[in-house]
Amino acid sequence: MIQKAKGTYDVYGEYGKKLLYVEELIEGLMEKYNYEYFRTPIFESSNLFHRGVGETTDIVTKETYDFKDRGDRDITLRPEGTAGIVRSYIENKMYGNHITPVKAWYYGPMFRYERPQSGRFREFYQFGVEAFGSSDALIDAEVISIPVNLYKLLGLKGIKVNINTLGDNESRNNYRNALIEYFRPHIDELCEDCKERFNKNPLRILDCKLDSNLDIIKNAPKTIDYLNDLSKKHFEDVKKYLSAMHIEYVVNPNLVRGLDYYTHTVFEVEASIEGFGSQNVLCGGGRYDNLVEMLDGPKTSGVGFAMGMERLMTALDYEKIELPIINDIDCYVIPMSDNEKEFAIDICMDLRLNGFIVDIDYLSRNLKSNFKQADRLNTKFVIIIGEEEKESNILTIKDNVTKEEYKVKIDNVIDFLDEKLSE
Ligand code: HAM
Helix, strand or coil: CCCCCCCCCCCHHHHHHHHHHHHHHHHHHHHHHHCCECCCCCCEHHHHHHHHHHCCCCHHHHHHHEEEEECCCCCEEECHHHHHHHHHHHHHHHHHHHHCEEECCCCCCCCCCCCECCCEEEEEEEEEEEEECCCCHHHHHHHHEEEEEEEHHHHHHHEEEEECCCCCCHHHHHHHHHHHHHHHHHHHCCCCCHHHHHCCCCHHHHHHHCCCCCHHHHCEEEEEEECCHHHHEEEEEEEEHHHHHCCCCHHHHCCCCCCCCCEEEEEEEEECCCCCCCEEEEEEEEEECCCHCCCCCCCCEEEEECCCCEHHHHHHHHHCCCCCCCCCEEEEECCHHHHHHHHHHCCCHHHHHHCEEEEEECCCHHHHHHHHHHHCCCEEEEECCHHHHHHEEEEEEEECCCEEEEEHHHHHHHHHHHHHHHC
């Protein structure tokens, strides 16, 4: 038997219904925030991610799915959504002819060759947003409010919003120098990867998966102590606007995030649910004021986040949140024999196009097993079509709950069902 590839999963049944419900909620929420739907390709030129996500990040050094296509091009399956959206923003010249800020949202599969475990997959889905063209702290706060409000709409309670700031370029450089000075005497205590990171990008030492528990990492200098006045003001404004939005947060000075493109605000929302497991970061993001320029666009500020759908679904399960999914159908249509089949198909299609959830017998079952099937499908009404019904255009409709039987003229079926189903 051929099995699914390691780190992937199938969606079906109850999980599929819940997922669709959450996806629709996201779509509605994005409409309310007035974000525009974007869809970019699942594969892009490899150098987009090398330059966009950062050469020294774990994602690029260890986790991308890279291959050569038949035209000998270097292609990468996207490990995240930001780089592709930035490319699209630049390539489609949205800085020139679009309403500013451009507020984009996206949803789709991402691929990372990570060690699979609970909450960590090789193919996973992200919902994310990216907003370009405003350096106002209001938009940082607004971006943070999106996942928080989605969790609120879903009734998810066990969440914790962690925020921090890396500051602008000047502050980041001061911080980088401080880190180099700090780690220099401790290089031998670090893992092999971190020795490399020390030379290339010392900030990445702070989110090393191996060294994260070492005291030298925990006691490392904090970004917050290296901010210039402008960066301090930006962070103060973010906090002020979050409070105006009634969003509770914790300033976590150790939060630096695992991607290279951030400046100023960074944030993560964590599930604080008993027993949730180590992969408890439900979403993360921040501001990236250099990325558009780094990818050959004009200097443009950006801010965004992405949320792992699988972790969100697990969190809903852990909190036993019941979603209002539909588990029953309105009508089940039974043609008594092949002679009534086309007549029954016509009714079935007509009802579906009029908004009813309808199923039909596909297996030419006998009446008894058709009623069993109707129960399995949780149908509210059964429409039985025999010779007599076909001749007279008067249908036999049985209420599958009360077992009451009705004779309804074919022209009145829609009104009848509308009335009964709204009772
Ligand atoms: P990220 O922190 O790498 O950020 O991923 C965002 C979220 O995706 C994580 O918090 C997690 O919920 C989910 N996630 C990441 N990797 C996996 C995995 N292997 N399996 C399951 N879920 C996973 C980004 O991707 C940035 N692009 C976010 C961003 C957007 N920053 C600015 N704009």
